[in-house]
Amino acid sequence: MEGLALILLYLAIPSLFFSAIQQVLSWRKKKAGGEAKFPGPKQFPIVGRVHDLPRFAMWLKFKEWADIHGPIYQTHALSTTFIIISDEKIAEELLVKRGHIYSGRPQIRTLIKHKDGPVYSALMDRHDTWKHQRKWTHAAMVESYKHHFYGHVEMEMKRYLGLLLMDPARFFEYTREYSGRVMSRLAWDDATQGKHNGDSADLTLHCMSVSGPLPNTMTPLWYIPSFINPWYNFEVEREGKLRQWWLNNFGLAKDRMKRGDLPNDTWAYRYFEQIMAANNGSLDQKPEDEAYASCMIGFLNLVGVVTISGPIKFFLMAMALHPEWQEKAQAEIDRVCGDRMPTIADFAELPTVRACLKETVRWRSGVPLGVPHQAERDDEFRGVKIKKDTIILACEWNINRVESKYPDPENFRPERYLEPTWPTFQAPLTRYPNFREGQSMHSFGWGRRTCLGQNIVDDEMFVFGAATLWAFKTGPKVCPRTGKVIPIDTQATNSHVILEPLPYQIDIKPRTPERARTILDNYNDVIGKLRL
Numbered sequence: 388m389e390g391l392a393l394i395l396l397y398l399a400i401p402s403l404f405f406s407a408i409q410q411v412l413s414w415r416k417k418k419a420g421g422e423a424k425f426p427g428p429k430q431f432p433i434v435g436r437v438h439d440l441p442r443f444a445m446w447l448k449f450k451e452w453a454d455i456h457g458p459i460y461q462t463h464a465l466s467t468t469f470i471i472i473s474d475e476k477i478a479e480e481l482l483v484k485r486g487h488i489y490s491g492r493p494q495i496r497t498l499i500k501h502k503d504g505p506v507y508s509a510l511m512d513r514h515d516t517w518k519h520q521r522k523w524t525h526a527a528m529v530e531s532y533k534h535h536f537y538g539h540v541e542m543e544m545k546r547y548l549g550l551l552l553m554d555p556a557r558f559f560e561y562t563r564e565y566s567g568r569v570m571s572r573l574a575w576d577d578a579t580q581g582k583h584n585g586d587s588a589d590l591t592l593h594c595m596s597v598s599g600p601l602p603n604t605m606t607p608l609w610y611i612p613s614f615i616n617p618w619y620n621f622e623v624e625r626e627g628k629l630r631q632w633w634l635n636n637f638g639l640a641k642d643r644m645k646r647g648d649l650p651n652d653t654w655a656y657r658y659f660e661q662i663m664a665a666n667n668g669s670l671d672q673k674p675e676d677e678a679y680a681s682c683m684i685g686f687l688n689l690v691g692v693v694t695i696s697g698p699i700k701f702f703l704m705a706m707a708l709h710p711e712w713q714e715k716a717q718a719e720i721d722r723v724c725g726d727r728m729p730t731i732a733d734f735a736e737l738p739t740v741r742a743c744l745k746e747t748v749r750w751r752s753g754v755p756l757g758v759p760h761q762a763e764r765d766d767e768f769r770g771v772k773i774k775k776d777t778i779i780l781a782c783e784w785n786i787n788r789v790e791s792k793y794p795d796p797e798n799f800r801p802e803r804y805l806e807p808t809w810p811t812f813q814a815p816l817t818r819y820p821n822f823r824e825g826q827s828m829h830s831f832g833w834g835r836r837t838c839l840g841q842n843i844v845d846d847e848m849f850v851f852g853a854a855t856l857w858a859f860k861t862g863p864k865v866c867p868r869t870g871k872v873i874p875i876d877t878q879a880t881n882s883h884v885i886l887e888p889l890p891y892q893i894d895i896k897p898r899t900p901e902r903a904r905t906i907l908d909n910y911n912d913v914i915g916k917l918r919l
């Protein structure tokens with residue numbers, strides 16, 4: 388298979404010729420005797436190792452190579468050099484301490500001009516547009532967190548639990564819709580956009596992933612002339628629709644702002660208020676400024692969907708597969724909350740719930756490769772020259788499997804955050820574990836590019852975990868025909884850069900008839916107040 392892939396690669400793509408010329412030129416530049424290099428897998432001429440890098444679950448290959456070549460190694464794909472890091476300390480040295488060098492973003496082949504902006508702040512290079520968007524997003528997030536997202540997380544949770552009670556088999560789509568609705572409510576006061584938000588985030592992530600359009604890995608395919616290039620044409624249309632959708636919502640919110648009808652707990656309100664303050668009370672802006680702002684708010688709305696729906700889908704899976712942890716968490720919830728649904732106010736009293744959530748994100752990473760960084764200039768690290776444009780991957784899947792920090796890494800062990808004998812334990816348990824600080828924060832990336840969503844992750848995942856366990860008992864699903872348990876492949880994912888598990892089946896039942904009644908009462912209480 389490997390041989391066949393190699394032959395196809397050498398024969399099928401004439402554009403490889405250009406890569407070959409590039410490579411020969413770079414070899415000629417090298418001095419005799421060769422330079423020091425990081426270890427790594429054997430490289431083939433021109434293609435490097437592109438032929439056996441799987442487009443799906445690539446992190447497993449990176450783990451296999453890390454086990455052979457160690458915590459920092461290098462490989463090539465066509466003319467691109469990759470440095471793969473599997474150790475927290477090394478990632479800190481390179482991506483945090485030398486963050487002024489290693490905080491660029493590599494070109495994702497089929498996304499058009501994403502490094503320049505203004506569409507996806509997470510994928511821009513480190514220039515003024517990125518700085519402005521990052522600063523604005525950070526401030527907006529901090530302000531909303533001060534108010535614990537104004538109760539919208541709990542309101543949407545009550546809706547979600549009601550839907551789950553009525554139609555548990557649809558838990559998969561309801562779960563993504565829940566995180567999509569929270570984000571669209573916070574962005575523009577329009578939770579009805581939540582489902583579309585989830586679907587468009589999913590498509591966008593597909594397009595930015597190695598598992599997505601073929602030119603993302605076979606880059607020469609991108610240079611097929613645009614009038615017959617299916618990937619280019621698809622992308623122009625997709626991004627156009629996404630931007631138009633963001634701009635429409637921005638425009639609707641602006642009209643409501645003018646009418647005095649836009650809630651002041653939205654990110655759109657915050658933006659318009661700032662424009663009015665700077666503009667003598669006027670909301671008038673140039674169309675390009677509106678397009679820019681609609682992307683800034685639109686992207687924030689997009690990035691918060693699958694980043695959360697992936698981990699909470701894995702959480703439901705983990706709870707169904709680990710009844711012992713489900714019961715421990717439920718005993719804790721019952722003791723603290725009794726018959727009422729938990730809220731963010733119960734955070735300090737429910738460490739077992741938090742440990743199960745934290746362990747979910749370690750066990751089945753939502754961003755298993757991390758988000759790639761790119762060297763912004765030449766550098767030298769541990770005696771090895773690293774060239775500008777080298778891509779650095781701090782491979783989260785591997786970092787989560789370092790035995791000295793995470794003993795028994797392949798298994799779901801929430802006690803690693805609850806018992807003092809484990810390396811990741813932190814006291815006091817009223818505060819730790821959480822997703823904002825302390826151990827295992829590498830899940831949220833590094834240095835200047837660190838994730839801006841930690842606050843909402845902390846609130847939304849906690850409320851989700853505590854409330855679903857308060858409401859339901861989950862377990863493996865039994866096939867009604869064979870009477871056998873339907874197996875779950877816990878590693879089957881869509882392989883996007885920010886991923887979700889593939890659909891799986893579990894049994895979801897209300898814990899008691901009384902609990903079912905409370906779930907329905909809560910649903911009826913909020914349903915009139917929510918946009919549906």
Ligand code: HEM
Pocket residue numbers: 508509510521524687690691692694695698748753754757758759760830831832833834835836837838839840841843844
């Ligand atoms: C468990 C959930 C999440 C995880 C594991 C996660 C992880 C990450 C990672 C690994 C990065 C890249 C950091 C780097 O390049 O070193 C990132 C960036 C980012 N995240 Fe998250 N994230 C999560 C949820 C969220 C949410 C809910 C939001 C917003 C609502 C968000 C907003 C962002 C933004 C804006 C960036 C780009 C930062 C930049 O490039 O300047 N994330 N996240």
